[in-house]
Amino acid sequence: xxxxxxxxxxxxxxxxxxxxxxxxxxxxxxxxxxxxxxxxxxxxxxxxxxxxxxxxxxxxxxxxxxxxxxxxxxxxxxxxxxxxxxxxxxxxxxxxxxxxxxxxxxxxxxxxxxxxxxxxxxxxxxxxxxxxxxxxxxxxxxxxxxxxxxxxxxxxxxxxxxxxxxxxxxxxxxxxxxxxxxxxxxxxxxxxxxxxxxxxxxxxxxxxxxxxxxxxxxxxxxxxxxxxxxxxxxxxxxxxxxxxxxxxxxxxxxxxxxxxxxxxxxxxxxxxxxxxxxxxxxxxxxxxxxxxxxxxxxxxxxxxxxxxxxxxxxxxxxxxxxxxxxxxxxxxxxxxxxxxxxxxxxxxxxxxxxxxxxxxxxxxxxxxxxxx
Numbered sequence: 147x148x149x150x151x152x153x154x155x156x157x158x159x160x161x162x163x164x165x166x167x168x169x170x171x172x173x174x175x176x177x178x179x180x181x182x183x184x185x186x187x188x189x190x191x192x193x194x195x196x197x198x199x200x201x202x203x204x205x206x207x208x209x210x211x212x213x214x215x216x217x218x219x220x221x222x223x224x225x226x227x228x229x230x231x232x233x234x235x236x237x238x239x240x241x242x243x244x245x246x247x248x249x250x251x252x253x254x255x256x257x258x259x260x261x262x263x264x265x266x267x268x269x270x271x272x273x274x275x276x277x278x279x280x281x282x283x284x285x286x287x288x289x290x291x292x293x294x295x296x297x298x299x300x301x302x303x304x305x306x307x308x309x310x311x312x313x314x315x316x317x318x319x320x321x322x323x324x325x326x327x328x329x330x331x332x333x334x335x336x337x338x339x340x341x342x343x344x345x346x347x348x349x350x351x352x353x354x355x356x357x358x359x360x361x362x363x364x365x366x367x368x369x370x371x372x373x374x375x376x377x378x379x380x381x382x383x384x385x386x387x388x389x390x391x392x393x394x395x396x397x398x399x400x401x402x403x404x405x406x407x408x409x410x411x412x413x414x415x416x417x418x419x420x421x422x423x424x425x426x427x428x429x430x431x432x433x434x435x436x437x438x439x440x441x442x443x444x445x446x447x448x449x450x451x452x453x454x455x456x457x458x459x460x461x462x463x464x465x466x467x468x469x470x471x472x473x474x475x476x477x478x479x480x481x482x483x484x485x486x487x488x489x490x491x492x493x494x495x496x497x498x499x500x501x502x503x504x505x506x507x508x509x510x511x512x513x514x515x516x517x518x
Contacts, residue, residue, distance in 0.1 A: 153200065153201045153203075153204040154198045154199065154200050154201075154204075154274060155198070155199050156196060156197060156198055156199070157187075157191075157197040157198075157199060157265065157360075158191070159188060159191060161364050162184055162187055162188060162191070163184075163367065163371070164363075164364045164365075164366075164367030164368045164370075164371060165180075165184070165261060165262075165360070165363050165364050165367055166180045166181060166183070166184040166367065167180075167366070167367035167370050167371065167461075167462070168362070168363030168364055168365070168366035168367035168368075168370075169183075169256055169257060169258055169259075169260075169261035169262075169363045169367075170257075170258060170461070170462035170464065171363075171366060171367075171370075171384060171388075171453055171455075171462045172256050172257045172261075172282070172283050172284070172362075172363055172366070172451070173255075173256075173257030173258035173260075173283070173284045173434070173462065173464060174257060174283050174284055174434045174435050174451045174452055174453055175284075175431065175433070175434045175435040175452075175453075175454060175463070175464050175465040176257060176258055176284040176285075176286060176433040176434035176435075176464065176465060177216075177255055177256075177257030177258020177259055177260040177261070177284035177434075177464075178216050178258045178259030178260055178338075178464075179258065179259055179464055179466065179467070180258050180259050180261065180262065182227065182259055183258070183259035183260075183261065183262030183263065184262065186228065186230065186262060186266060187262050187265050187266060190265075190266050190269055190270075195266075195269035195270065196269060197265045197268065197269045197275065198268075198274040198275070199274065199275055199276075199277050199360050199361075200250060200274040200275065200276050200277060201277050201358075202276055202277050202278045202351070202352055202355060202357045202358065203352065203357075205250065205276055205348040205351060205352060206249075206348045207347065207348045207349035207352075208347065208348060208349075209249040209250055209347065209348035210246055210247070210248050210249045210250075210345040210346075210347070211248075211249065211250045211251070211252050211276060211345060211346045211347070211348060211351050212237060212240060212248045212250075212251055212252065212342050212343065212344075212345050212346075213251075213252040213253070213254050213280060213291070213293060213300075213342070213343045213346065214233055214236060214237075214251055214252070214253070214254060214263060214264045214267055214340065214341070214342045214343070215253065215254030215255055215260040215263055215264070215340070215341065216259060216260050216263055216338060216339070216340055216341075217288065217305065217328055217329070217332050217338075217339055217340070217341045217408075218332045218337045218338035218339055218408060219337050219338065219405055219408060219409055219410045219433065226308070226336065226337070226338055227308075228308055228338075228340070229308035229309075229310075230266070231270065232267075232306040232307065232308065232339065232340035233263055233264070233266055233267025233268075233270070233306075233340050233342070234266075234267050234270040234271055235304075235306045235312060236267065236304045236305070236306050236312075236340055236341065236342035237251070237267055237271050237273075237342060238271075239304040239306070239312050239314065240302070240303070240304045240342050240344075240345075243302055243304070243314055244302065244344075244345070246345065248271070248273060248345060249273070249348075250268070250273055250274050250275070250276050251264045251267060251268040251271070251273050251274070251275050251276070252264065252275070252276045252278060252279070252280070252346070252351060252355065253275065253276075253278065253279040253280070253359060253360075254279065254280050254281070254288075254291055254343075255279055255280060255281040255283065255284045255285065255291070256279040256281065256282065256283070256284075256356075256359040256360070256362075256363055257281065257283050257284025257434075258284055258464060260284065261279075261359075261360070261363060263340060267340075267342075275360070276351065276355070277357070277358055277359060277360045277361055278351065278355035278356055278357050278358070278359050279355065279356050279359040280292045280293045280294075280355060280356065281356060281485075282356035282359065282481060282482040282484075282485065283434075283449075283451050283481065284433070284434050285433075285434060285448075285449075285494060286409055286432050286433035286434055287325050287329075287498075288300065288321065288324060288325040288328060288341070289320075289321035289322050289324070289325050289493060290493055290494045290498065292354050292355060292356055292482075292484045292485065292490070293343075293346060293350075293351070293354060293355065294321040294493075295354075295484075295487075295489055295490050295493050295494070296353070296354040296484075296489070297350075297354075298343075298344075298346050298350060298354070299321075299344060300318075300321060300324055300343035300344050301315050301316065301317050301318045301324055301343075301344055302314060302315060302316050302317070302344050303315045303324065303328070303341055303342060303343045303344060304341070304342050305328060305331060305332070305335075305339050305340065305341045306339060306340050306341075307332075307335040307336065307338075307339040307340075308336075308338075308339075309335070309336075311335060313331055315327060315328065328341060329407065329408045330408075332408055333407070333408045337405070337408065354484070356482050356484060365387070366384065366387050366388065369383050369384070369386075369387045370383060370384060370460055373460070374459075374460075379460075380455075380459065380460025381455055381457070381460045381475050381477070383460070384453075384455070384460060384477065385477065388479045388480075389479070389480055390451075390453075390477045390478060390479035390480075391477065391478050391509070392475050392476070392477055393438060393440075393445060393446060393476050393477065393478045394416060394418060394422050394425070394427045394438070394440065394475070394476040395418065395419060395420050395421065395422050395457055395473075395474070395475050395476075396416040396417050396418040396419050396422055396425075396426075396427060396473075396474065396476075397416065397417055397419060397471060397472065397473050397474070398414055398415070398416055398468060398469065398470055398471060398472045398474060399415050399416065399417045399470070400413075400414070400415035400470070401413075401414050401415070401468055401469070401470055402414075403431065403465070403468070409432050409433050410431060410432070410433050410465050410466065411431060411432050412431045412465075413428055413429065413430055413431060414428065414429045414431065414454075414468055415427070415428050416428070416429070416474060416476065419473075425440055425441055426440075426441060427439060427440050427441075427476065429452060429454065429476065431465050432499060433465060434448075434452075434465070435452040435453070435454060435465070436448050436452070436499055437452075437496075437501070437504075438452045438476060438478065444504060445478075446478040446509055447495075447496055447501075447504060447506055447507075448494060448495065448496065448498075448499065448506070449481040449485040449486065449490070449491070449494040449495060449506070450478060450479065450480055450481050450506075450508065450509045451477075451478065451479035451480070451481060452476065452477070452478060453476070453477040453478075453479060454468070454474050454475075454476055454477075455474060455475045455476075455477060456472070456473070456474065456475075457473040457474055457475045458473070460475075478509050480508065480509055486506075486508060491506055
C-alpha cells in the first residue's frame, strides 16, 4: 500500500498553465486539445479537488498502478466535451471487476489533453498520479506504450463514454487485438472515450515508465512562459530545453485531413520561407505528426517527435487546429531511449504504422543545421 507521505507535490492553477503548454508541445499534434483539458482540471481544482503528483521513484514495489487516457480522434474530443466522471467510473469498474483497490493512477501519454484526464480521475478517487507516462509524447494506438512494449498485459480494461456506458474488455490475446477491439468500440461510442488498463505493479512501472513526465511538461511550459515575458524567441527556448532543432519554417499551403477508423488521418503541405525559401515540406498525420519530409526526402520519423508550432508565439498546433495559411515552425525532438530499443521500434517505429520501406534513424544535427 502507498504511504501517504514524503515526496508528493500538489498541482495548482499556476502549474496548470505551464502543463497546458508543455503537454501541447510533447503531444506532437495529438493527445487531444490541452486547452479543453486545462479548463476541466481548473474547474476541478476550484471545486476543491486535490491533485497530488507522486515521484516515480517513491512508488512502492507492491503498489497497484492503473494507467489511464483518452481513446479516439482528437478532432472529436475537441468538439465533444466529456461528461466529466468517465475516468472515475473506469477506476471503480476496474476495482469491482478485479476485487482490488487501486493505489495510484498513471498517465498513458503525457501529450495533449491526455496529460489532464488522469489528474481529474485520480483527484475524484482520492489517489495520487505518478510522475511518469508510457510514451513521453503521444501516439495514436494503445499498444504503443512503454508499458505494453515491455510486457504489461493491459486487459482486463474498462472503457467509459460520456453517455454512461461501461465496457469491460476481459481478455485480449495481444495488445494489438486490444487496440482493435477498443477502437471499434470507441467508434460506436461516438469517437472519444476514456480507458483504464489492468493494474501494473510499482516494481514494473519504475522499470519501464517514461520518468518525470509531469515535471518535464511543466518545466517546458514555464520556460516558454518566461521566454514570452522576456521577449525572447519561444521556439528557440523549446529547442534549448528539449535538445531539439527547427527543421523547417513556412506557411501551410495544403491540408488533407479526414476521420477514418477512429483516427484523424491526412497530410499537411508547407511552403518554406526565410532560410527555407524554395523548399516544400510535408507532414504525415495519424492523430499525431508521424513523418516529416523535405522536397520528397524523409528527414524525421517516429518515434522521434515532430512538433508544429506557431512561428511567432511558439504555441503548439495540434492536428485538429491546423489551418491553411498558418505560419509555422516545425521542430524535431529526440524521443526517450526506451522508445529506441529493437522491441520498441517494432511497435512505435515506421513498421508499426505500416511504413515497411522506411527505417528509423535517430535524429542528429549536421553542421549546416539540418537533421540527418
